[in-house]
Amino acid sequence: MAKITKSPWLLHYDGSSCNGCDIEVLACLTPVYDVERFGIINTGNPKHADIFLVTGGINEKNKAVVKQLYDQMPEPKVVVAVGICACNGGVFKDAYNIIGGVDKAIPVDVYVPGCAARPEAIIDGVVKALGVLDEKQKAFKAAKKQKGENK
Amino acid sequence: MSKRSIVPFGPQHPVLPEPIHLDLVLEDEKVVEAIPSIGFIHRGLEKLVDKRNYKDYLYVIERICGICSFMHGMGYAEGIERIMDVEIPDRAKYLRTIWCEMSRLHSHLLWLGLLADAFGFESLFMHCWRMRETILDMFEASTGGRVIFSVNKIGGVLKDMDSAMLKSFVEMFDKMEEEVKTLTNVFLKDYTVGSRLRGVGILTKEDAILNGAVGPMMRAAGIEQDTRKLGYAAYGDLDFDIITGKDCDSFARCEVRINEIFQSFNIIRQAVDKIPQGPVSVDVKGNPNGEAFVRLEQPRGEAVFYFRGDGTEHLNRARVRTPTFANIPSLVKILEGCDYADVPILVLTIDPCVSCTER
Ligand code: SF4
Numbered sequence: 001m002a003k004i005t006k007s008p009w010l011l012h013y014d015g016s017s018c019n020g021c022d023i024e025v026l027a028c029l030t031p032v033y034d035v036e037r038f039g040i041i042n043t044g045n046p047k048h049a050d051i052f053l054v055t056g057g058i059n060e061k062n063k064a065v066v067k068q069l070y071d072q073m074p075e076p077k078v079v080v081a082v083g084i085c086a087c088n089g090g091v092f093k094d095a096y097n098i099i100g101g102v103d104k105a106i107p108v109d110v111y112v113p114g115c116a117a118r119p120e121a122i123i124d125g126v127v128k129a130l131g132v133l134d135e136k137q138k139a140f141k142a143a144k145k146q147k148g149e150n151k
Numbered sequence: 152m153s154k155r156s157i158v159p160f161g162p163q164h165p166v167l168p169e170p171i172h173l174d175l176v177l178e179d180e181k182v183v184e185a186i187p188s189i190g191f192i193h194r195g196l197e198k199l200v201d202k203r204n205y206k207d208y209l210y211v212i213e214r215i216c217g218i219c220s221f222m223h224g225m226g227y228a229e230g231i232e233r234i235m236d237v238e239i240p241d242r243a244k245y246l247r248t249i250w251c252e253m254s255r256l257h258s259h260l261l262w263l264g265l266l267a268d269a270f271g272f273e274s275l276f277m278h279c280w281r282m283r284e285t286i287l288d289m290f291e292a293s294t295g296g297r298v299i300f301s302v303n304k305i306g307g308v309l310k311d312m313d314s315a316m317l318k319s320f321v322e323m324f325d326k327m328e329e330e331v332k333t334l335t336n337v338f339l340k341d342y343t344v345g346s347r348l349r350g351v352g353i354l355t356k357e358d359a360i361l362n363g364a365v366g367p368m369m370r371a372a373g374i375e376q377d378t379r380k381l382g383y384a385a386y387g388d389l390d391f392d393i394i395t396g397k398d399c400d401s402f403a404r405c406e407v408r409i410n411e412i413f414q415s416f417n418i419i420r421q422a423v424d425k426i427p428q429g430p431v432s433v434d435v436k437g438n439p440n441g442e443a444f445v446r447l448e449q450p451r452g453e454a455v456f457y458f459r460g461d462g463t464e465h466l467n468r469a470r471v472r473t474p475t476f477a478n479i480p481s482l483v484k485i486l487e488g489c490d491y492a493d494v495p496i497l498v499l500t501i502d503p504c505v506s507c508t509e510r
Contacts, residue, residue: 013163014170014505015192016191016506018220018506019169019504019506020216022169023218023298024298027287030264030276031281044164059191059192061190061193091210091214092199092214094199094202095196096195097193097194097195098195115214116217116296
């Protein structure tokens with residue numbers, strides 16, 4: 001990715017994590033790691049968000065919540081699974097209430113491994129997500145243009 | 152009587168780092184009833200004892216919660232050590248105490264930051280978290296992890312801290328103490344902060360007892376009780392007083408936690424002074440057979456662990472009663488009759504840790 005073309009906003013949701021990864025996500029926003037210097041802001045509103053950070057695996061109860069939040073986000077959007085729990089269930093994989101990683105509920109674009117995922121890794125993942133977001137945006141614009149021509 | 156309406160709060164909400172859901176029954180702007188529902192992050196990890204042997208299970212139970220991960224691991228290790236009659240070396244007990252207090256420090260700073268964020272004081276949030284990073288650096292230097300440490304083992308601890316490291320930690324804490332004082336003065340003296348916290352969310356002594364409150368929540372209501380006084384790990388050899396508040400409101404809870412930060416600095420200093428030389432772990436052979444209760448004082452209050460083994464390598468039962476779970480009835484109590492706009496702050500004053508609650 002060459003340069004960041006927009007200020008992406010994050011939506012963070014805790015699937016069924018041990019909150020280790022959540023505090024690391026929050027730590028990314030605070031002075032030591034400070035992703036705000038890239039224009040990245042943590043928003044609480046799915047309709048404002050471009051990047052969806054999910055920590056923790058999927059269980060019966062939160063599946064619908066994750067799906068709903070994802071659906072509320074405007075296109076184009078990118079999903080980042082943070083932590084090994086979010087990637088495939090991790091240490092709780094065998095637990096009766098865990099279905100698996102976030103990709104069991106919504107499509108995931110970037111996987112950030114680690115238990116807990118380190119802030120550096122999370123930032124890396126987000127930067128990677130920006131690349132994906134750029135691609136998606138291009139595709140989105142192209143599709144729109146084509147649609148316009150067809151009309 | 153005005154009309155009642157129900158407003159859902161959560162599971163996803165800007166002030167909540169973790170999902171919990173409350174149905175708030177409102178009469179105009181007043182909350183008349185709050186109905187909690189939990190289970191969004193239930194994983195069922197107590198049942199994992201069937202699949203992991205008792206030594207590996209330590210790494211599962213640590214992941215009940217990323218904030219008190221050290222203490223959960225330690226509670227488990229203590230429980231199994233009690234069942235198997237293992238006496239751990241004194242140095243390990245002191246190391247555990249030091250790490251426990253460091254966990255309390257980072258947890259309370261984290262909470263102060265979240266509280267500041269909840270009443271819209273963003274720079275204060277950043278300052279609290281910046282200070283917290285210093286403690287995480289120390290954790291990383293001593294255990295290798297920032298959040299999940301995996302440094303406990305049945306029979307002691309896996310890593311030692313040499314005296315140079317301990318000395319440098321104490322120096323850092325001395326420096327930090329000054330900074331924390333400046334920072335916490337804002338919470339204690341600022342007029343705006345006071346106006347959000349004082350007289351809000353009153354939980355009287357009687358209500359605290361009735362609802363089974365634990366930790367700072369209970370101590371802020373003037374009840375003198377601290378599980379550390381039972382003398383587990385090295386707490387028996389250290390000198391500290393139980394910190395209580397008297398106003399029973401959100402401000403008192405904030406004050407209790409702030410005073411506990413300074414208490415932790417103090418305890419760590421004492422522990423570093425007294426720490427004996429020697430090994431940090433003993434070998435443990437065989438399988439646990441019997442049962443044990445362990446009570447620990449976590450940053451959020453008292454946690455109760457119960458373990459039962461039957462002589463095989465898998466435990467029969469593991470059960471954890473975590474502090475936030477015990478504090479939910481008190482939360483429901485303080486929400487009754489509050490202003491709708493105060494709900495986020497009141498939810499935060501119990502210092503909710505949802506992943507502990509639901510496991
Ligand atoms: S990956 Fe590890 S630290 Fe992150 S939520 Fe899962 S168990 Fe917790």
